[in-house]
Amino acid sequence: MISIGRGLAIDPDEITLSFIRASGPGGQNVNKVSTAVELRFDLARSLSLPEAVKRRAARLAGRRLTLDGVIVLRAERFRTQEMNREDAEARLVALLSEAAVPPTPRVKTKPSKAAKARRADAKTGRGKVKALRRKPSDI
Template identity: 65%
Template sequence: MLEITDKIAIDERELTERFIRASGPGGQNVNKVSTAVELRFDVRSSPSLPEAVRERLERLAGSRMTDEGVLIIRAERFRTQELNREDARARLVELVVKALYVPKRRVPTKPSRAAKARRVDSKVKRGNVKKLRQSRPLD
């Protein structure tokens, strides 16, 4: 089980890992050893996540989410499979924790009458300053 919180945990069977060759520098091993990890998690059909968290996770994932609702996390930061595997899982947990946060609803407000008056006064003052700078024709 991949613990997210004390109430939410993702079963290991819901995660699919595939080891692939990492891009970038790596010396002689780069073309031989598959150290990068591609972690796949089917968000839409996961029984581990509440519906609200699932929807926010889909929005947060962005381009990492396929059309079928599978979240793909690719980890190739380290040179060993084990470290990349831990990194991918940590990033999955981090993303789900972000999805747990319910954003506060924004309450639209209007500027007060005094604020509107201050704004108009400042515009009038600015206009007067500009008027004083204009050159006047000689009579």
């Protein structure tokens, strides 16, 4: 099991890895060795995660989430398959651990009486300043 935090873990069998050729410069090996990793995690059908975490993860994944509910991560920063695989898994765990944290509920607050009085005083003060700018015939 891959631990995400907050008592959650995902089964490694739910992750599909495929190795593809990396883009960009790479010398002689760029057209021969498949070092880039494409990680696929079926978020919609995952049995390891609660629905609330799935919803938050879908929102956080953005365009990395397909219409079928699969998160697709591509890792090609490193020159070896192993390091790219670890990078892709770490990015998935980071995404899911961020989704595992429930949002803090908003607490409604009211301005105090003193704050309301300060605001009213400031408004009347600004009105007096603007009144001084008027011509005497406007009054």
